[in-house]
Amino acid sequence: MARRVAVVVFPGTNCELDVARAISSLGAHTESVFHLEDSLGSAEAVIIPGGFAHGDYLRTGALAQFSPIMESVSAFAAAGGPVLGICNGFQILTETGLLPGALQKNAGLKFLCASVGLSVASNRSVLTRTTTVGDQLQIPINHFEGNYICDRETLAQMKANDQIVLRYTDNPNGSLDDIAGVSNEAGNVVGLMPHPERASAEILGSVDGLVLLESFLAPL
């Protein structure tokens, strides 16, 4: 199991403590890495948590790619290290080019905070490798720009490579092909709009998020 998890913090990030709390409950150790740093240290896995990095200025996730730490994140990903982007983290990974596609405004043009049903679409990724395709999960979303989109070729390619990781069972935001999460071709970089850390305790109503986080921390 990955014992040391780097949680990248930009100005405007706000889910870093929640992610750390959920990860710690699984016995791993998290370290907050500020965006100005240029090294991930000895981290064995990297999470880019949700929030509003750089205030979502210009475009969600667009400015974060220029933060010094992102070079290390890209190198870490290229070396096959597990990288997870949650919500704004997902947006950052698409803007950085580590994941295909983009996230646009929800079809309803409103921010949406609600628990949604998810279905595991691929268990080839680091986030789902301990699950079975078709597994149903209940996990909250919390976003304005979660409407996944990509061009037709990319979609076909992603399908061919089994890169669609999670789908909504009742599409809340207009995402193409009900996509809630995708991976890169190798499966070591994953982004998803739902917040697994928000489904990490019985008292919060669901522990389904832990299924994903456990998979993410499992030995490669």
Add this chain to the structure above:
Amino acid sequence: MIDKATYQALGLTDDEYEAIVELLGRHPNELEVAMYSVMWSEHCSYKSSKVHLRRLPTTAPWVLVGPGEGAGVIDIGDDLAIAVRIESHNHPSAIEPYQGAATGVGGIIRDIFSMGARPIALMDPLRFGSLDDARTRYLVEGVVAGISGYGNSVGVPTVGGELVFDDCYRENPLVNVFCLGILPKSRLVFARAEGVGNLAVLLGSATGRDGIGGASVLASAGFDDSSATKRPSVQVGDPFEEKRLIEACLELLDEGLALGVQDLGAAGLSCAAAETAAATGAGMDVDFTQVPQREPNMNPIEIMTSESQERMLAIVTPENLDRVLALCARWEVRANVVGHVTDTGRFRIFSGSFTGNDPADMSRCVADIPCASLGQGPVYERPQARPLDHAEVLLADPAPELLAMFPDGTDLSGELLRLLSTPTIGDSSWVWRQYDHQLFLNTVVGPGGDATVLRLPDTERGLALSVDGKARFCRLDPNTGARLGVLEAARNVACSGAEPRALVNCLNFGNPEHPEVMWQFSQAVDGMSEACSALGIPVIGGNVSFYNESRGADIDPTPVVGVIGVIDSLAAPPPGMAFSPGEHVVTLGTTLGEFGGSEWAYVVHGIDGGSPPVADLDAARYLHGLIRDLVSRRVVSAVHDVSDGGYGVALAEMAIAGGVGASLIPEDDQSHAAWCFSESASRIVVTVPPEKLSEVLTAAADAKVAARDCGTTGGTRLIVNGVFDVAVSDLATTWRSAVPLALGVNE
């Protein structure tokens, strides 16, 4: 010298101006009079309400900070404290709903972290006119978007609130905002400037011409005759700036680098600097040229009184300055030394560098006033008058008319559905789904329940929060209405097993120069005071919003309260309101035929007048004690407070939540209509597994609370024998579509 027209345009009366002249021993200059006019305004000085607010009970052994500071603070054990505040942003939201609501959120968050607390929860009690008005629909969408846009982005979850519609708010909506923060007791900090030679460091946004005058009296003023420099008086919020400011300030306090912190609110830097110095009896010298400015050629009045958002003033020692600047730079927060603490007791503003008492410096002095004087505004005991028709209003009981229309034996199914379709009673999730209500992983019960329940990190305990106001009851009788508001909030909190520990109030009233409004205010303060004393809840802070009127018509008196309760053991969520099959439905409390101000009488049938329900404080105390006990011991499976729409609506909401019906028998010593729709206070519905029924009934009898087993849950219809019979799915559809339909949005 200032001419009469100038100071009057700023809202100062002749007497107030004379008082300033006397305080200074000379005439004030333009900058000085600008500061006084804001700090002595109703908004900042509480000059009309002060004499009344003194009657509120404010002490308890666990109260660390009472009214008067940025926020009230209570000790909740484990070396933890909770900071709470509530405020209004009514007028800005009426003019520009998005920014008005957004900056309301921003302002109250700063009040919380300026005490050293991390803001962890927001709640928004909202009141609008009827949704059949297009502008009201625009206001609702804008206000909700503003709260969502700012609150979500700044990273503080919005975990509850109220959504009330009444035509008295058509032109003057009420946008109140409540914020709660948590802090280690050791981090508690005050807005104090201590130590001669210590530095005043301005943090956050550059200062612009936006928001000069803000919510206060400057907005219409003639400081600058050039129309080119006019700006909207509603400030513009930047949640990203605020988020960085929160992190930087809390880190400064954690590192022990700030001796005092103060939010820049009304009257901007001038007020913040003078107040911090007045708090210690020290003095403060400020060089306004050191203030970062958004645009060139701002004059000292603009710089010193601008209400640009997202700014804080920190008092630091010269030795720590470099560390402070480095820490702020890391968070991309501007930090500039703008002044220093002196021992003069005076607040002086200079143009350019200064050292203190050099005559050359004094020639650059543009303002020089006693620090304390800004807080020594007038106090008024304004005339009060009970409205002439008050006795008549109270006697206009809607009961006879309603009972004649709906004698026993009438099918009330349609009436129940009509109630569920009113936007005040209908499902408000269209609003709160736009709010991040889950951040920080504390939200055990989110918006939509009787009370919001948060778990407290690293403890076994939890908090229960509820914001409530009963304006229509207050209009009929402000004393009783204010009591009923307190009782409802306390009852909601009790329904989650919590002991109430503190209350904050936001007193929204009309024009205090109307004697009827002052009478309403005084009566409401008395009612609130009596209810809080009876329940042992200290009032630890509040806000008064007067002048909620349009075209001479005052709003209904609307005291809104937020009650904070502590749950000792929160191993599992408290019982929700959902029916599950095979349980007994037990009503707790006494129903009378009380329809005055009820949703059924007023909203459905348009019948005004009558007395509000009786607010029996002993009955409330007994009921709250009982429900706390039953919930803590988890002998009840579902709990729901009875409020708007009476038992009918409470039962329907429980059925909708569980997707399960019930078959019940109405009480026989009341008319059916009363049993269904009366809004008698201090009532709760619980469901009980059969094996626990006698235990619950015995506990109720011991607690002196009337309890009645009305029947059992199950099936797909909500049936009250001979009264109504509706499919739960129909109840649900009506209730869920009420707000979206009224707003005209697709769901």
